[in-house]
Amino acid sequence: MNVALFLPCYVDQFYPQVGISTLQLLEKLGCTVTYPLNQTCCGQPMANSGFEKLAQDCNELFVKNFAGFDAVVCPSGSCTLHVKDHLHSHDREGDAQQIRSHIYELTEFLTDVLKVERLPARFMHKVGLHQSCHGQRGLHLSQMSELVAPPFSKPEKLLTMVEGLELIALDRKDECCGFGGTFCVFEEAVSSRMGIDRVEDHVRNGAEVLTGGDMSCLMHLEGIVRRKKLPVRVMHIAEILNQD
Amino acid sequence: MGNETKDHAALAEAFIRDEERVDWHDGALWWIRQKRDIASRQIPEWEALREAASRIKSHVLSNLHDYLLEFEANATRNGIRVHWAADAAEHNAIVYSILKEKGIRQMVKSKSMLTEECHLNEYLIERGVDVINSDLGEYIQQLDNEPPSHIVLPCIHKRKEEIGEIFHEHLGTEKGVSDPTTLTRFARRHLRDVFITRRAALTGVNFAVAETGEYIVCTNEGNADMGAHLSEVQIASMGIEKIVPKKAHMGIFLRLLARSATGQPITIYSSHFKKPREGQEMHLILVDMGRSRQLGRPEFRDSLKCIKCGACMNTCPVYRKSGGLSYHNTISGPIGAILAPNLDMKKHADLPFASTLCGSCSNVCPVKINIHDQLYQWRQVIVKEGYAAHTKVLGMKAMAWTFSSPGSFSTLGKAGRWVLNNIPVAVNNRFNPWFRQRDMPEGPKESFSEWYARNHRPGGAVDPAPKASSDLQSIQPE
Ligand code: SF4
Numbered sequence: 001m002n003v004a005l006f007l008p009c010y011v012d013q014f015y016p017q018v019g020i021s022t023l024q025l026l027e028k029l030g031c032t033v034t035y036p037l038n039q040t041c042c043g044q045p046m047a048n049s050g051f052e053k054l055a056q057d058c059n060e061l062f063v064k065n066f067a068g069f070d071a072v073v074c075p076s077g078s079c080t081l082h083v084k085d086h087l088h089s090h091d092r093e094g095d096a097q098q099i100r101s102h103i104y105e106l107t108e109f110l111t112d113v114l115k116v117e118r119l120p121a122r123f124m125h126k127v128g129l130h131q132s133c134h135g136q137r138g139l140h141l142s143q144m145s146e147l148v149a150p151p152f153s154k155p156e157k158l159l160t161m162v163e164g165l166e167l168i169a170l171d172r173k174d175e176c177c178g179f180g181g182t183f184c185v186f187e188e189a190v191s192s193r194m195g196i197d198r199v200e201d202h203v204r205n206g207a208e209v210l211t212g213g214d215m216s217c218l219m220h221l222e223g224i225v226r227r228k229k230l231p232v233r234v235m236h237i238a239e240i241l242n243q244d
Numbered sequence: 245m246g247n248e249t250k251d252h253a254a255l256a257e258a259f260i261r262d263e264e265r266v267d268w269h270d271g272a273l274w275w276i277r278q279k280r281d282i283a284s285r286q287i288p289e290w291e292a293l294r295e296a297a298s299r300i301k302s303h304v305l306s307n308l309h310d311y312l313l314e315f316e317a318n319a320t321r322n323g324i325r326v327h328w329a330a331d332a333a334e335h336n337a338i339v340y341s342i343l344k345e346k347g348i349r350q351m352v353k354s355k356s357m358l359t360e361e362c363h364l365n366e367y368l369i370e371r372g373v374d375v376i377n378s379d380l381g382e383y384i385q386q387l388d389n390e391p392p393s394h395i396v397l398p399c400i401h402k403r404k405e406e407i408g409e410i411f412h413e414h415l416g417t418e419k420g421v422s423d424p425t426t427l428t429r430f431a432r433r434h435l436r437d438v439f440i441t442r443r444a445a446l447t448g449v450n451f452a453v454a455e456t457g458e459y460i461v462c463t464n465e466g467n468a469d470m471g472a473h474l475s476e477v478q479i480a481s482m483g484i485e486k487i488v489p490k491k492a493h494m495g496i497f498l499r500l501l502a503r504s505a506t507g508q509p510i511t512i513y514s515s516h517f518k519k520p521r522e523g524q525e526m527h528l529i530l531v532d533m534g535r536s537r538q539l540g541r542p543e544f545r546d547s548l549k550c551i552k553c554g555a556c557m558n559t560c561p562v563y564r565k566s567g568g569l570s571y572h573n574t575i576s577g578p579i580g581a582i583l584a585p586n587l588d589m590k591k592h593a594d595l596p597f598a599s600t601l602c603g604s605c606s607n608v609c610p611v612k613i614n615i616h617d618q619l620y621q622w623r624q625v626i627v628k629e630g631y632a633a634h635t636k637v638l639g640m641k642a643m644a645w646t647f648s649s650p651g652s653f654s655t656l657g658k659a660g661r662w663v664l665n666n667i668p669v670a671v672n673n674r675f676n677p678w679f680r681q682r683d684m685p686e687g688p689k690e691s692f693s694e695w696y697a698r699n700h701r702p703g704g705a706v707d708p709a710p711k712a713s714s715d716l717q718s719i720q721p722e
Contacts, residue, residue, distance in 0.1 A: 012691050014685040014686075016690065016692035019695075019696075035692075035693075035700070037697065049632075050625075050627035051627055052624050053624075133600070133601070134601075134603075137602065137604070137607060144604075145281065146281075148285050148291055172274070175561055176600050176602035178562075178565075178600060183599070183600050184678065187256065188253070188257075188677035189253070189256055189260045189566075190562050195682070196681070223681075223683045223685070224681065226683040
């Protein structure tokens with residue numbers, strides 16, 4: 001399968017290991033992966049701040065970069081959701097439509113498209129899973145606690161395939177961490193307090209590693225962990241699934 | 245946003261400074277959210293109920309004109325005097341004229357967010373009419389001269405000790421007494437006198453049935469009934485969106501309302517008022533106050549489905565951490581943030597931004613309002629109308645320019661990393677809100693793009709890269 005790798009801009013810049021793990025994992029599972037070098041950003045930071053209109057140039061560039069693949073895979077639920085919901089093009093709407101229906105967040109790509117049932121991964125640690133909201137409530141990667149509906153979780157399913165990994169239970173299993181894009185600076189006090197409460201839930205319940213599918217949330221939580229010198233490590237789920 | 249001292253971020257920051265208060269405020273509301281979860285799970289058809297309620301409300305909004313007239317005709321036939329008010333001024337004037345005609349100078353009022361929005365109390369007090377709120381939470385807020393911070397739990401942000409202090413100051417309870425039962429008993433005795441002596445009682449309206457011309461008022465304290473049954477003049481104020489077509493629909497809404505609001509199977513008193521008692525006058529005021537304008541905004545009209553259960557507030561982590569008063573609007577929380585800009589876009593331009601768009605609100609909402617999508621849409625409208633804070637505009641323009649041109653993006657990225665790697669104090673200072681309570685990410689030596697360009701061989705194979713996060717020993721905090 002011909003897969004294009006789409007990395008959120010901050011992953012490219014600050015968390016290359018997440019991109020590397022995603023790429024290696026996909027190749028391990030038999031995909032041919034291309035990383036279009038001219039990619040920048042999906043435009044979400046602007047759109048969520050009310051500047052959807054300004055994001056049009058980003059959209060055109062996105063279509064140029066990602067048209068024509070069997071699938072576009074992104075290790076971020078938030079960016080994936082944004083593209084799915086908002087990618088449009090003036091001249092190439094057909095391509096934009098094709099991308100919208102073929103873009104997948106990494107864990108859903110693994111469970112739903114590649115139908116992965118086992119992984120050659122080993123990770124001997126207690127892990128707490130942070131459910132990022134856009135992935136969970138937007139892309140339905142996991143059932144949300146608000147609904148009276150049967151439970152499921154794509155990221156949890158993958159994590160339980162990892163040998164030695166122990167998934168811990170949290171007091172609030174799907175509460176928002178408070179990152180929220182530009183919310184994290186414009187509402188700094190609320191954002192930080194929300195992040196602190198999330199991190200403490202993981203620490204209190206014995207997580208050695210805090211993981212999740214969205215590096216943006218994790219960057220925020222990691223910033224708090226490091227500032228407070230808490231005994232927990234923050235890792236993207238791709239890094240764990242790629243451990244051997 | 246123009247008024248910096250009043251925006252949500254600043255008010256929230258002040259609230260959050262009292263960490264202990266945030267702990268229990270957050271905890272108390274989360275506990276109610278959990279009660280709601282338990283109660284909803286006892287009804288297997290919960291999601292179907294939500295869907296039904298949402299559709300009934302859609303139908304009502306599409307046929308509001310007809311249902312309002314049907315309601316008016318039936319209510320009038322029942323002996324209720326129906327009034328129409330376009331805005332707060334008209335509403336308040338109607339209430340005052342009813343009281344004046346009867347020479348009434350004292351009124352008791354049960355919970356009504358609409359009259360809070362209309363600032364009825366202030367209006368009447370200025371004209372020499374004494375108003376007492378009979379809902380205990382609202383009564384406490386009134387004594388303390390503060391608006392309600394939550395539509396169901398008006399003083400949820402107050403500690404019991406603070407309430408004890410207010411009672412001591414205003415009602416003369418013993419200093420230091422803060423036991424809730426003692427205080428409630430005291431308030432009850434006090435309110436009994438009020439109920440007995442008031443000739444006029446005003447209530448809110450939870451639902452009004454077009455088919456029968458009756459209206460339903462839900463309270464846990466029975467205070468609406470107490471006021472209404474003892475009054476000579478009964479007034480009900482309702483927003484025009486409160487209509488339901490048939491009485492049978494109450495079987496859906498009442499089940500949803502109590503469970504969503506507090507996790508109770510039913511509100512203690514769900515009182516149906518249909519006609520005045522012998523010798524009593526019953527008035528009902530239908531109030532528009534921006535609702536028909538909101539109805540005309542296709543992307544926001546569903547906000548009018550709201551049954552004011554408060555579930556979206558209880559579940560909202562931003563609300564729980566920042567307190568209802570930080571929304572500087574009668575209706576706070578997520579629903580307040582999509583209703584308020586319709587009333588005054590400039591004044592409430594900050595509210596749609598006071599959210600992470602996590603979507604929890606939309607999924608607890610018993611009438612399935614897509615609250616978080618509407619928050620997103622309001623942001624677009626507010627920016628378009630020019631109400632976004634100036635700094636945000638500049639930052640976003642720079643960002644759009646950077647991200648739309650790959651050349652400038654990678655240059656900025658490198659420059660940004662160079663700054664992070666080399667002179668952290670330049671970024672890690674108090675002018676960077678990120679850094680106040682969070683460390684910056686460590687700048688890696690190379691970006692993924694650079695690594696990829698270096699390692700990628702045509703055909704898809706890449707050199708094995710050193711894993712940046714290999715062994716856990718290195719992760720222990722320094
Ligand atoms: S928006 Fe929905 S959840 Fe919020 S108060 Fe209204 S009905 Fe309840």
